[in-house]
Amino acid sequence: MKPNADVCVIIAAKNAAETIGQAIISALREPETAEVIVVDDGSSDGTSEVSQKSDDGSGRLTIARFEVNRGPAAARNHAIAISSAPVLAVLDADDFFFPGRLSNLLSQTDWDFIADNIAFVDAETAGEAHLALTAFPAAPRILTLGEFIAGNISKRGVRRGEIGFLKPLMRRDFLDAHRLRYQESLRLGEDYDLYARALTKDARYKIIHSCGYGAVVRGDSLSSSHRTVDLKKLYEADRAILAQTDLSPQSRALIAQHEHHIRWRYELREFLDIKRQSGAKAALFHALGNPAAIPAIACGIFADKTERFRRQPDTAPVALGGSGGLRYLLQPPSASQ
Known part of the structure; x- marks a missing residue:
């Protein structure tokens, strides 16, 4: 994979007017971004209008809209269908990319999926989160199906941190070759399902420990509850x-x-x-x-x-920086190897 590969950033959004601007701006800021496709999934709060105001005039932003909510899987599939870039990146509407994320990921070779670390940040301090970011070494490695499954089985008394939360870049040609798309009946675990099916098809899923994705922690997040x-x-x-x-x-x-x-x-x-x-x-x-x-x-x-x-102390890695701390999905290499 060449370092200058074009990337389509996919943002599925429902009632995300308060947060989607930051997400779009962070995606358009990346030079490797060829397209940003926002799919407004039946919002009632002006998500599409706010998205349009975040356009940088480069012609890379496309906004599609569903009149009726169909779920994130359907929204992402629609974005894949109307896009053309060879590499796909999923960005949640209330999250953001740290500067340089795409370049860092695309500098790696030999992958079908590649993901970096995620930093969980508070909504109030998201704008300054880069100041607290810890510079972990990349320590690239291939994620096996066994590790992926184990990382998606939650354990009582341990802070939630499923590997299924990772947001990998995906090669379109691999998805197409194996006829892989998100399963639209799922409103929970649609990412897990896609990655699991890909891994059963021998996908090369590489992970690096350096952090490029900011996940904003919100109590009212749509992903924080399920039926x-x-x-x-x-x-x-x-x-x-x-x-x-x-x-x-x-x-x-x-x-x-x-x-x-x-x-x-x-x-x-x-x-x-x-x-x-x-x-x-x-x-x-x-x-x-x-x-x-x-x-x-x-x-x-x-x-x-x-x-x-039986409750045990929370052992999830915490990296301190700035005036507060950031929590990371992947442990630092020295602690995880």
């Missing part, structure tokens, strides 16, 4: 991968591990939803009518009741 049915659709997506006839035994076992994890989360959430809506008796009858779900329900309730006795 019970979204968990069901996610484990069904895993089952769709497992139905592939060309899946290796090792890949099958790894995907099955994630399917089991998500399915157990779903069974517990469904039980608790019924209990909250219809009472304990209705929830008990539901469980008795679905005996396969009983282990998930029992283990989940037990874990919830005993969590305070």
